[in-house]
Amino acid sequence: LLPHRKAFFAWLHCLFVCAQARFSYLHMKYLFFSWLAVFVGSWVVYVEYSSYTELCRGHECKNSICDKFQKGVIDGSACNSLCEKDTLYLGKCLSAKPSNQVRHNKLEPRKESASFNRPTKGTSMEKFKEMVFSHLKAKVGDQANLADLVTLVLGVADSNKDGQISLSEAHSAWALLQLNEFLLSIVLQDREHTPRLLGFCGDLYVMEKVPYVPLYGVSLPWMVELWIPASLRRSINQWAAPSWPRKAKIAIGLFELVEDLFHGTFGSFLMCDVSTAGFGYTERHDIKVVDARRIVPEVAFQEVMRERRCEEDSDCMYGRDCLTSCDLTKHRCTTEATQPNLAKVCSTLKDYLLYGAPSDIKDELEKQLYACIALKGASEQMEMEHSLILNNLKTLLWKKISHTKDS
Template identity: 30%
Template sequence: MHFYAGQRRRKQQLMAFVLSSICLFLFWMMFLSEREPSDVYLLQQSLSFTCYFYQKKIVSGNLCQNLCQRRNLYIDQCLSCETQYKVFTGQLYTAGSEDRSNILIKHFQVDDRPLYLDSDMFHSEEDLRGAISSHLQLKFGQFHFEGLIRAILILADSDNNEHISRAEARTMISLMMNNDFIMTVVLAGNDKVPNLIGYCGDIFVTEGVDSYRLQADAESWDLFTSLPPWPTRVRIAVSILEFVEDIQDLFLGNLLLCSLSDASIGLVSEEASFYNLEWLASETQIREHLKYHPCLSSEDCTYGPNCATQCGPMGMCISNTTRINLPQTCSILETFITRGAPRTFYPKLKGLVDRCISMDPARKDIFMEHSLVLNDLKNSLWYEIHLL
């Protein structure tokens, strides 16, 4: 009797387990069906809309065939999803072969109609040229843009027939609303920025990177040996400092890194790669954004996480402010380059980094100081690894 009673209990327990598993599965399926669509799904929907408008000859782009006809572009995951501006990882397969390359797919995801549907006022190349010039002046101020405008017009001619159609004009204007796209074009040829591969509609694609974070295992340094060797870290750090130097005195003035963290710097081999330029801004761009901006405190006077000014006595943001990139850069690099440094070099290196972090943007000679500190740090690092 005890044997049969034990069997019944086991059957009841098994049945209860099966029923609870089924209920849990059904609950999970209901949760998945009711939650918001994923970022990858939203991008796929945007690609479908873009391909529809491409077939209707409303938009264009040198990658439209890859996206819409050959379908040899694949999306992996959303890399940067904190804002409406999304950066995805993916692969682009070479037609007729198994060769593929890692890419970044970039798109400003909004619920409203795409920008290119509102860009129907361009009837000639001169209309487009004028619109590009006006947009660049708003973003960078009064500079000579002829070379940059020519480069953008060449990009706009996606079928290389030396004629810009309405679809090409619409497409280029919608892309120019994307700050990352403009900065990618401005910094074309800079080896710290992934090259532009192409675009279709308001979606554009750049080269991928090997690693998408400078210090992926920073929190576990004490438990695991996850850092690259110190000389490798120095080469990476120097490449970051070189990029800061490149954008400090550009032909369009100074560019400011208004969102800089270890998570925004990728790696290609032993070189830094700034793969998301959404918050790279000119001084003019920041000034225009903050001008006449009402405020209750200085927290209301920000442009991106790292660019901020003060709230003035009249309740308006003070737009004329000086900011430099180096202190924030050195704050990110401090542990990265001081940990594991040679014992004889550590005191000098720590002093250089501390001097860099404590730089005061309000100094009258701040740009000279910026150059001196940057060169001292960069040259000292190079000299030290050449001794090893």
């Protein structure tokens, strides 16, 4: 029995040592991954905090603007509220992008402040009007009602409504005119699809708050986004969306925006980023544009693309959604966008609208949406097809919700 007993105890000893080694290995593995998670998490927090504190300096932005206001360099309808009465403040920073610092109801478009050196001292009102006219002509093209657009701009520039535009008001207006989103807010000021312009001071302007952003889906931290499967993300977006009749009303508003931009009162505009983050809606489910930086005048877009060199079609991309083709004989981009605005909007709305759609219109709705997505910008009959599909979609949705309270 002695040899067997020795063998048994040897086996127990081996088992104990192996278990201890296994435990030590698991313990070290756990410690390593815990340390790694803490390190990566700390690094992410540091980077985010650094970018936030570097870019989202509300007090520095305010001090810079107010210093120029107090020196008489700039003026605007929001300057007193921001700099003297303290009834307007820069709230939580909603974006850490240097090109677009967004705060509650306010937008500071550039990391670096505008120089506010144009127009120069001694510029007459007539000369400033000519400056505005030439700038808008380059942006939206030479059209019969360009003078009306100039009148609208000058009306906004006259912030105290005294019938005169001071040099400081002109400095602010000129800086703001360089921004696509500000120009669009003036072009569409009588429509319902852009937030109301509440005031400005220098190149900072205040817009009406849009309560629901993005257009659909849930905004999640980017680290969470990395770990969520696409199928789960779609399910979350659909779960968080309004009821189908309300989605239909939101979609109709977006289609109406397309109409306003396509051969509108002051020329055509191209939607070069039709992501859901660029749109929101109100309590009444009316669509609102919340980021119009990539909604650009077609004339200005064509001028930019005409000068761009290329080796392949992908070199001719502007923003996220405006693509032209590359002319390989000249190695220059062509100026015609391959897709019209409507096709991009339908692509964005397809899953949103089809999910939960009433069974009696779902097949027809799907058919119309796919026909819409297939629209091409260079087609000879594009304008007629564009109008036909747009009307069909609006009519189909409106007939289904016109009798409900959501309409």
